[in-house]
Amino acid sequence: MASDHYGQYMGSFRSLLTTTLEPLERVAALPSQVHHWYMQGVTDQALLEKELLQLKTENLMLKAKLQRLDSLEMELDRLRRLLGTTGRMDMQSLKIASILHYSSSSVSQFLTVNKGAMDNVQANQAVIDAYGIMGQVVSTTPVTSRVLLITDQEHQLPVRIQRTGQRGILTGLGNDLVSLEFIPLDSSVEVGDVLVTSGLGGVFPAGYPAAEVISVSENPALPYLNIQAKPIADIHSSYEVLILSHRREPTYE
Numbered sequence: 612m613a614s615d616h617y618g619q620y621m622g623s624f625r626s627l628l629t630t631t632l633e634p635l636e637r638v639a640a641l642p643s644q645v646h647h648w649y650m651q652g653v654t655d656q657a658l659l660e661k662e663l664l665q666l667k668t669e670n671l672m673l674k675a676k677l678q679r680l681d682s683l684e685m686e687l688d689r690l691r692r693l694l695g696t697t698g699r700m701d702m703q704s705l706k707i708a709s710i711l712h713y714s715s716s717s718v719s720q721f722l723t724v725n726k727g728a729m730d731n732v733q734a735n736q737a738v739i740d741a742y743g744i745m746g747q748v749v750s751t752t753p754v755t756s757r758v759l760l761i762t763d764q765e766h767q768l769p770v771r772i773q774r775t776g777q778r779g780i781l782t783g784l785g786n787d788l789v790s791l792e793f794i795p796l797d798s799s800v801e802v803g804d805v806l807v808t809s810g811l812g813g814v815f816p817a818g819y820p821a822a823e824v825i826s827v828s829e830n831p832a833l834p835y836l837n838i839q840a841k842p843i844a845d846i847h848s849s850y851e852v853l854i855l856s857h858r859r860e861p862t863y864e
Contacts, residue, residue, distance in 0.1 A: 692741035706730060706854045708738075711755065713847075715762075717785055722758040726854060727751045735814050737855040743820035743843035744768065744808060745852055756854070761821060761842055762787050769811040770821050772804050781806060781821055784839070787846065789822050791838035800827050800838055816855065 708724035726732050728751045736748045738758045746760040759766050761783055768781040770791070777800070780792045794800060804824040810817025822840035830837055 705856065706732065708732075708756070708852055708854055710850050710852065715787070715847075719765075720760040720763040720783065720785060720787075721749075722746070722760065722852075724756050724758060724852060724854070725754065727754045727756050729753045731856075732756045732854055737815045737819075738852050739819060739855065740844045740846075740849040740852050742845055742849075743822075744815060745842075745844045745846065745849070747814055748854065758852075760846060761844075762789055762846065768815065768821060769809045770806040771809045772800060773807050773820075774801075774804050775799050778809055778811075779806075779838075781840070787841065789840050789842060791822075791824070791840055792835065794836045794838060796829060796834060796836055798836060800824060800836060802827060805843070806840060 708726040712723035763783040766783040808815040808819045
């Protein structure tokens with residue numbers, strides 16, 4: 612009986628001791644828990660920073676790939692336009708050449724391209740870009756050619772007004788401009804008219820766009836209109852051109 616009473620007393624004492632010590636144990640364990648929480652937070656933050664860095668890297672790579680894709684699409688479109696001009700050729704062969712040098716001064720306007728005599732390029736071959744006439748080959752080395760631009764003051768090109776069929780001579784003025792010569796005063800010429808090659812002279816095939824009229828005026832002292840135009844070819848930005856071979860006459864057996 613005394614034993615049961617003693618057991619009950621000890622149980623109550625342990626319960627009271629546990630109740631009393633529990634807050635102290637919590638306080639004692641708090642630094643360890645805080646350290647655990649801190650380390651857990653540091654680990655989570657490190658993981659988040661690592662994931663963020665990885666996402667930023669992947670985002671940068673995707674943007675780089677997208678830029679490359681845009682560049683490839685533009686390149687494909689450019690080549691399609693460039694090669695699409697071949698549909699207008701009659702018995703012509705062509706060579707694609709890259710522009711090595713561009714000169715634009717009051718004295719001379721020309722290009723140097725990376726195709727020459729070793730590629731069977733010869734003087735007087737026509738040169739075009741994806742949009743229109745650039746000029747013609749005037750000299751060659753074994754591996755390069757010099758192309759006189761239609762804007763050079765020494766260059767002349769037989770053309771016609773696409774809208775009316777009126778023929779004239781396109782002469783370079785320098786400064787990226789050309790002049791349409793020998794058009795009588797009573798001719799119909801408007802700003803925006805497109806000038807295309809007439810095919811006369813045998814150098815340039817007929818029908819290629821050469822220039823667009825930008826101004827028309829009269830000089831009473833002269834029998835012809837004063838007409839200025841700008842080239843349709845992208846003279847400043849094109850970096851690849853087509854060199855057209857001389858027209859071959861058909862042979863019969």
